[in-house]
Amino acid sequence: MVVDSAFAVVNAVGLVAFALVGAMKGIRAGFDPFGVVVVGLVTAFGGGTTRDILVDRIPLSVQTASNLSYGLLGVVLAVGLALVISDPDRHPATQFADAAGLGAFAATGSIVATDAGLSAFGVVAIATINAVGGGALTDLLLDRSPFVLLEDIYAIPAVLGGMSYVAVTGLGLRGATVACVAVTVGTRLLAVSRGWDLPPMKELLA
Amino acid sequence: MVVDSAFAVVNAVGLVAFALVGAMKGIRAGFDPFGVVVVGLVTAFGGGTTRDILVDRIPLSVQTASNLSYGLLGVVLAVGLALVISDPDRHPATQFADAAGLGAFAATGSIVATDAGLSAFGVVAIATINAVGGGALTDLLLDRSPFVLLEDIYAIPAVLGGMSYVAVTGLGLRGATVACVAVTVGTRLLAVSRGWDLPPMKELLA
Amino acid sequence: MVVDSAFAVVNAVGLVAFALVGAMKGIRAGFDPFGVVVVGLVTAFGGGTTRDILVDRIPLSVQTASNLSYGLLGVVLAVGLALVISDPDRHPATQFADAAGLGAFAATGSIVATDAGLSAFGVVAIATINAVGGGALTDLLLDRSPFVLLEDIYAIPAVLGGMSYVAVTGLGLRGATVACVAVTVGTRLLAVSRGWDLPPMKELLA
Numbered sequence: 001m002v003v004d005s006a007f008a009v010v011n012a013v014g015l016v017a018f019a020l021v022g023a024m025k026g027i028r029a030g031f032d033p034f035g036v037v038v039v040g041l042v043t044a045f046g047g048g049t050t051r052d053i054l055v056d057r058i059p060l061s062v063q064t065a066s067n068l069s070y071g072l073l074g075v076v077l078a079v080g081l082a083l084v085i086s087d088p089d090r091h092p093a094t095q096f097a098d099a100a101g102l103g104a105f106a107a108t109g110s111i112v113a114t115d116a117g118l119s120a121f122g123v124v125a126i127a128t129i130n131a132v133g134g135g136a137l138t139d140l141l142l143d144r145s146p147f148v149l150l151e152d153i154y155a156i157p158a159v160l161g162g163m164s165y166v167a168v169t170g171l172g173l174r175g176a177t178v179a180c181v182a183v184t185v186g187t188r189l190l191a192v193s194r195g196w197d198l199p200p201m202k203e204l205l206a
Numbered sequence: 207m208v209v210d211s212a213f214a215v216v217n218a219v220g221l222v223a224f225a226l227v228g229a230m231k232g233i234r235a236g237f238d239p240f241g242v243v244v245v246g247l248v249t250a251f252g253g254g255t256t257r258d259i260l261v262d263r264i265p266l267s268v269q270t271a272s273n274l275s276y277g278l279l280g281v282v283l284a285v286g287l288a289l290v291i292s293d294p295d296r297h298p299a300t301q302f303a304d305a306a307g308l309g310a311f312a313a314t315g316s317i318v319a320t321d322a323g324l325s326a327f328g329v330v331a332i333a334t335i336n337a338v339g340g341g342a343l344t345d346l347l348l349d350r351s352p353f354v355l356l357e358d359i360y361a362i363p364a365v366l367g368g369m370s371y372v373a374v375t376g377l378g379l380r381g382a383t384v385a386c387v388a389v390t391v392g393t394r395l396l397a398v399s400r401g402w403d404l405p406p407m408k409e410l411l412a
Numbered sequence: 413m414v415v416d417s418a419f420a421v422v423n424a425v426g427l428v429a430f431a432l433v434g435a436m437k438g439i440r441a442g443f444d445p446f447g448v449v450v451v452g453l454v455t456a457f458g459g460g461t462t463r464d465i466l467v468d469r470i471p472l473s474v475q476t477a478s479n480l481s482y483g484l485l486g487v488v489l490a491v492g493l494a495l496v497i498s499d500p501d502r503h504p505a506t507q508f509a510d511a512a513g514l515g516a517f518a519a520t521g522s523i524v525a526t527d528a529g530l531s532a533f534g535v536v537a538i539a540t541i542n543a544v545g546g547g548a549l550t551d552l553l554l555d556r557s558p559f560v561l562l563e564d565i566y567a568i569p570a571v572l573g574g575m576s577y578v579a580v581t582g583l584g585l586r587g588a589t590v591a592c593v594a595v596t597v598g599t600r601l602l603a604v605s606r607g608w609d610l611p612p613m614k615e616l617l618a
Contacts (some may be wrong), residue, residue, distance in 0.1 A: 002473045026355075027411070032404035034362070035355040049260075054461075056470045057323070058262045062335075065327035082411050117468070121477035129474075136553075141342075142352045147448040148439075156446070198444035205494050206441070233617065238610035240568070241561040255466075259580070264468045268541075271533035287616050347548075349557045 006177040007111050011048075012070050014104030016095040019044035020081070021073025022138050027082050029142055039138055040075040041068075046134035047105050055116040090201055095192055099157075103184035104156040106131040107177045110165035120166045125160030126172045128155055129201075131184070152198040153191030157184045212383040217254075218276050220310030223303040225250035225280025228344050232287050235348050246281040247274075253311050253407035257332055259318050261322040277302070301398055304341075305363075309390035311339040312364040313383045315335055316338035326372045333368030334361055338392070353393045358404040359397030363390045418589040419523050423460075424482050426516030429509040431456035431540045432493070434550050439494050440501045441554050451550055452487040453480075453592075458546035459517050463538055467528040507604055511569075515596035517545040518570040520576035533576045539574030540567055543596070550560025564610040565603030569596045 022043025026036035045061040054061035061067060082088045109130025113123040132155050136146035148154045161184030168176035190196070223276040228249025232242035258265035267273060275285050288294045315336025319329040342352035354360045367390030376383040396402070431599035432456025438448035457473040472479060494500045494551045521542025525535040544567050548558035574595030580588040602608070 008239070025226065027407045028406055030406045031412065032358055033353055034358055034404060035406050036407045038361070040354060053259055053465055053475055054471055056468065059260055061262055062319075062324060062328045062331045064325060068327070079407070080410070082407075113474075118470070118474060118478065121480070122474045125474045140346055140552055141352055141355060143349065143555065146553055149450060149553060152444055152446055155450070178418055198446060199441045200614045201445050201448045201491070201494075202442055204445065205491070207489055233613045235614060236612045236614055237561055238564055239554070239613050239616065240564055240610060242613045244561060260463055261446075262468065264530070268466055268525075268530060268534045268537045270531065274533070285613070285617070346552055347561060349555065 003032070003044050004111065010104040010107045010177060010181060011067070014048075014079070014101045014108060015044045015067060015165070016046075016074040017101035017104065018134050019071040020078045021074075021094060021098045021101060022134070023075040023078035024082065024089045024094055025138060025142060027078065027181065030165050037072070037075050039141065041071045042141060043134045043138040044054060044071040044074060046137035047130045047132070048108065048134075049138075050133040051112055051130040054126060054129065055112060055118070057116075077142065093177060096130075098183045099188040099192070102154075102158055102188055103181040104132045106161035106184045107132070107165065107180040110180055113114035114165075114169065116178060120170070123166050124162035127165065127180070128158045131155075131158035131161070141182050153188070157191065158185040160184065160187055212316065213265055213314060216310040216313045216383060216387060217273070220254075220307045220314060221250045221273060221276035222280040222283070223307035224253075224340050225277040226284045227280075227300060227304045229281040229284030230288065230295045230300055230339070231344060231348060233284065242285075243278070243281050245347065245368040246284065247277045248268065248347060249340045249344045250280060250305060250307075251339075252343035253336045254314065256339040256343075257315050257318055257336040258331060259319060260335065261324070263322075271359045302395070304396070305391045305394040307340075307406065308360075308394055309367060309387040311340070312367035312390045312403055313371065313386040316368050317383065320371075320375065326376070329372050330365060330368035333371065333386070334364045337361075337364035337367070359394070359402050363393040363397065366393055368389065416523065419520060422516040422519045422589060422593060424437075426460075426513045426520060427456045427479060427482035428486040429513035429516065429618070430459075430491070431483040431508045432490045433486075433506060433513060434546070435487040435490035436501045437456040437505055437550060437554060439490065444454065446555060448491075449484070449487050449563055451553065452490065453483045454553060455546045456483040456486060458549035459542045459544065460520065460546075462545040462549075463524055463542040464609045466538060466541065467524060467530070469528075470509070479594065493538050502589050510534075511597045511600040511604070513564075514543045514570055514600055515573060515593040517546070518573035518578065519592040520595045526581065528578075532582070535578050537576035539577065539592070540570045543570035543573070554616050565600070565608050567602065572596065572599055 019040040019054035023036050026039030043156045049059040049061045085091050106127045109127035113126035139146040160178040164183040165176045165180040168179045207397035225246040229242050229246035244327030255265040255267045291297050312333045315333035338354045345352040367386040370389040371382045371386040374385045435448050435452035438451030453611045461471040492591040497503050518539045521539035525538035534611040545558045573592040576595040577588045577592040580591045
């Protein structure tokens with residue numbers, strides 16, 4: 001098991017942020033309170049659980065209850081935010097939380113995959129899956145195509161974050177976790193604020 | 207591998223019950239005979255396979271053919287029931303089979319997670335995932351939001367069943383499996399018969 | 413890890429073929445270039461990753477980058493094909509690639525499951541899951557019921573291929589991989605060309 005203070009901090013941030021984003025989606029979809037909690041927790045824990053399955057260990061999410069409190073905190077924050085903000089699902093606060101969760105989970109994925117002895121490729125792959133997995137699973141539960149396939153610059157920031165982690169670690173420098181979070185969150189927020197977009201492949205082929 | 211006679215019995219009951227429920231969904235969805243068998247088997251084996259992946263072992267479902275016969279028995283029962291009953295998908299027999307499967311798999315999940323050395327939290331988490339996982343996977347295959355998110359009191363009985371298992375085991379008493387099944391099936395049937403329901407979160411916030 | 417030249421060849425063929433088929437689905441669904449790549453790679457790597465999770469090892473897909481090039485080659489072929497062919501999603505070339513991928517992955521599944529020490533039942537189960545898993549996952553991402561449930565004779569060729577592998581190996585003969593591929597591809601192409609079909613269960617019960 002990873003016992004690393006950087007891991008503990010980014011993991012907590014990611015869980016709160018993604019639980020908030022997921023709970024918002026559940027509220028918008030018209031679920032009852034129980035469903036909102038489930039959607040929030042699936043968004044928060046889906047990516048990390050997939051990561052732990054891929055690196056072949058018992059997921060943290062079923063090993064300890066302590067992480068659960070971070071997920072529930074995110075759900076509570078979402079309910080509070082939904083009370084004071086109209087259209088909270090698209091509010092900048094929600095978009096910022098989503099970018100923060102993406103960066104945090106790209107970092108925890110990089111840390112766990114490095115710890116498991118994977119290659120540079122494997123570290124980037126796990127970072128990306130960890131970052132986008134929870135949201136993709138939530139979209140499947142909500143019976144729609146995962147956001148990551150439709151939103152153009154969503155997985156790419158996580159790929160770049162994982163590569164930053166590998167580069168900083170490979171150069172023997174400190175601060176790989178910070179670099180990963182900064183690159184992921186920075187490119188994601190840039191893409192959102194600039195409205196970066198790619199045309200459908202079909203159009204390019206026509 | 208768990209070799210426990212209580213496990214063997216509840217596992218067989220759960221497989222027959224959930225295969226019946228799943229096959230009913232497949233018949234209703236208009237699948238051909240092969241699709242009905244697949245949907246029945248996914249419902250029966252989905253939860254336990256997820257459980258075994260989470261506790262990091264090769265799933266029972268791919269280790270031995272003997273369980274397959276229970277799944278096929280459930281599918282045959284569903285076809286028989288569909289011949290003699292109109293609207294079999296909502297018939298009390300189907301709802302009872304669903305509650306029985308929920309209870310049986312909450313119990314097998316509790317047994318396997320305890321066996322794998324998980325904490326009390328992990329046991330309840332695995333019990334719940336084992337109980338609701340097969341049905342949720344089936345709903346994804348049928349291209350709709352999982353029942354567990356829309357039906358209010360469906361996962362909660364499994365949570366209570368897992369907690370009963372932990373409590374009885376923790377007190378050093380016998381009968382944890384029976385307690386888990388009884389609490390899960392009892393609360394689920396109560397919720398169905400009383401029509402217990404929660405309002406959408408959106409309404410509570412408005 | 414399996415290091416077997418037959419494995420390497422069929423694995424490469426399967427990855428190229430299924431990435432092509434998946435990318436075609438993504439183009440047809442109107443995704444942007446990034447989405448097309450993701451759908452192609454999920455189709456190519458989904459089955460093998462599920463297989464590796466089930467036999468309880470770190471998936472090849474996250475261990476090495478070398479396989480990625482086969483997946484990307486398949487995506488490039490799909491884009492090229494889409495440029496020169498109208499309605500490429502249903503073109504015989506795509507249907508042949510799909511059958512080839514089905515046969516190749518039934519074979520890699522059989523090899524890995526045999527290597528992991530599973531029973532004859534387990535080998536056939538893993539062969540089938542490996543063969544149909546990537547396509548099923550893709551259909552879930554595209555928000556529709558998996559093809560394997562609606563297309564009647566799709567999983568059955570993989571089941572027959574896995575059984576051929578087990579039979580040839582069990583008789584102590586060589587050529588199990590070739591037999592598996594030949595039986596799977598042959599029965600699948602026969603089913604497609606003859607338009608073999610099963611009526612819905614509902615109709616049979618009416």
